[in-house]
Every structure is written in structure tokens, then in C-alpha cells.
Amino acid sequence: MSRRAPTAVLLVALSAVLGAGACGPGGVIQPGTRVITSVDAARTNSTDVKAGTERTGPALSALASLPVKGRAPKTRYARSQFGPAWSDDVTLDGGHNGCDTRSDVLRRDLQRVVLKPRTRGCVPASGVLADPYTGTRILFVRGLRTSSAVQVDHVVALSDAWQKGAQKLTATRRRELANDPLNLLAAAGRANMSKGDGDAATWLPPNRTFRCAYVARQVAVKAKYDLWMTAAEKVAVANVLASCPGQSLPTATGSAVPAPLL
Structure with a gap:
């Protein structure tokens, strides 16, 4: 050859x-x-x-199965369409464990976690994030002026999901999408704000070494929740996966959140 x-x-x-x-x-x-x-x-x-x-690999195979359509209108979109923010009332990993979803994800993704007293082992007071989006290490300190340094990102943004199939999901299924650990990553606040509700055609992590894993997670979420991609988005994802054709998909087990640290 x-x-x-x-x-x-x-x-x-x-x-x-x-x-x-x-x-x-x-x-x-x-x-x-x-x-x-x-x-x-x-x-x-x-x-x-x-x-x-x-x-x-699995990511490219799953990508091939996703339908391609245009964006649906953003009409009637509101965060409340996906239920109360960070709801524990879901039949997913971490659901009904007595902790809000944001705290679950922070306990999973932060290192050197110190818990806030009298929160039933749920709420991190501080920790260090090895940020996948920027490749930097960020100190997290809980507080009105400091918590925003580390945010929890919906890898498939809820507004994006709404315009690509989530309007047709049941209210329960949308609440699961918003609180599924598979679709959630702790990330640098500035990077998350820069992303907004963008898809892979408009935003990718500045940390190029994480891009394959990032788009693979978007593919996994969209496949799980029967969402589609636009043509430009699918091209962008395929472009990333061209450099890692054997890329695997993240799993629910690999995304699992830890139990409250009592």
C-alpha cells in the first residue's frame, strides 16, 4: 500500500x-x-x-447515525423548560442523593475538595480544578465573588438542545438532559461564558488536546436524547474526529458522580 x-x-x-x-x-x-x-x-x-x-471508532460511528436538520425556532425557550436548575429529582446517576446536581459535579471534577460544614457532605467549599477547556489549574473558593471562577457547563447547551429536538421531549426527559452527569463538566468560568449556547460549529475548547473528548461527549449526549445536528455542526465535529478516528464515547459509568462525602 x-x-x-x-x-x-x-x-x-x-x-x-x-x-x-x-x-x-x-x-x-x-x-x-x-x-x-x-x-x-x-x-x-x-x-x-x-x-x-x-x-x-465509536464516536465517528455514532456521529454518522445522528440526523442532520436545520435549527428549529427558539420560540418558547426558557431555562425553566428543563425543570428547576440543578434538580435532584431525576432517575439518573446521583439523582435523589440529597445533593443538588451542581454540587455533585463539583465533587466529581474538583481535586483536593474541602466540604462546606453542615451540608450533608454535598457542597464543596473549595478545591482545585484541572480545567479541561483551557488546560489550566483553577482554584475554586465558594463565595459570591469567587464561585464563578469555576462553573458547571452543559456540554450540549440547553438552548442548542431546544432548537435541535428537545422541544419534542417530555418535561421529565428534558429535566434529565439538564442534570445528566454525561452532559455536565466543571470548567473555567470565562471559557464557559465564551461558549454561551454555541455548538461545535461556533465554539471549541481552547485546549486543543481536549477537543476530541469534548465533541465525542456532545455526540454521546445527542444520541442518548435523540437530538440532531446542523450540517455545519456535523462537519465541525467530523473535522475534530479526523485527528482521532478511534475516539471512544464517554459512558455513564465514567461520568458518574460520587456519593455525598459524609
Whole structure:
């Protein structure tokens, strides 16, 4: 096999993910489809793209199954459509454990956690975050002026979800989406505010080494909750996964929150 063969294989795999929208007549890749440039493909180790698409990983496979549609109107969107913020009333990991979801995620993601007294082992008073979005370490100190340094991000933003299928979910299912540890990560407040309700087409973590895991988590959440992607979003996700075609999907077990630290 020539040295250029892996590139061709990767183009085939990515064309399958993107669907016909990325290709012209006869399967020719249309100009402007960033994910399939020879430069991007050349970065992929040949051991990751052996014969055919046998090394296409779970994230790319799941991405291929997600439907592509335009955004639905944002009409009637409100945070309250997803239930009370950080509700413990969910049948998910961490649900009904007596702690709010935000505290559950902070206990999971912070290091060197010190708990606030008399909170039933729920609420972190301080800790250190190895922030996945920026690749920096951030001190968390609970307080009116300091808590915002570390925020809990909905990896698939609720507004984005609303415009891509969540309007059709039941109220219970939307509450689960908003409180599912799979869809939640502690992150630098500034990075989270910069993201807003953006999808992968408009925002990716500044920390490039985390981008594969980040988009894989978005794919996992959208697959779990029957949400769709826009064409631009799917291209952006495929572009990231082109550098890590064997990327796995996060699991509920791997995202589990710890029990209250009594």
C-alpha cells in the first residue's frame, strides 16, 4: 500500500459520516468541506485507518447515525423548560442523593475538595480544578465573588438542545438532559461564558488536546436524547474526529458522580 492510501481511507470514512451533503456527483468531495483536506488526513497515523473503515471508532460511528436538520425556532425557550436548575429529582446517576446536581459535579471534577460544614457532605467549599477547556489549574473558593471562577457547563447547551429536538421531549426527559452527569463538566468560568449556547460549529475548547473528548461527549449526549445536528455542526465535529478516528464515547459509568462525602 502506498503512503497515501491511509489518506484515501480516511476520506471514505469521513464521507460516510457527513453523508451525501458533503459530496457532489460521483462521491467527489465538494470544496469547503474542511474535514477532508489532505493536510488534515495526513496527520492521522496509518495504524488508525487500516483497510476500509475497520478502525473507525465509536464516536465517528455514532456521529454518522445522528440526523442532520436545520435549527428549529427558539420560540418558547426558557431555562425553566428543563425543570428547576440543578434538580435532584431525576432517575439518573446521583439523582435523589440529597445533593443538588451542581454540587455533585463539583465533587466529581474538583481535586483536593474541602466540604462546606453542615451540608450533608454535598457542597464543596473549595478545591482545585484541572480545567479541561483551557488546560489550566483553577482554584475554586465558594463565595459570591469567587464561585464563578469555576462553573458547571452543559456540554450540549440547553438552548442548542431546544432548537435541535428537545422541544419534542417530555418535561421529565428534558429535566434529565439538564442534570445528566454525561452532559455536565466543571470548567473555567470565562471559557464557559465564551461558549454561551454555541455548538461545535461556533465554539471549541481552547485546549486543543481536549477537543476530541469534548465533541465525542456532545455526540454521546445527542444520541442518548435523540437530538440532531446542523450540517455545519456535523462537519465541525467530523473535522475534530479526523485527528482521532478511534475516539471512544464517554459512558455513564465514567461520568458518574460520587456519593455525598459524609
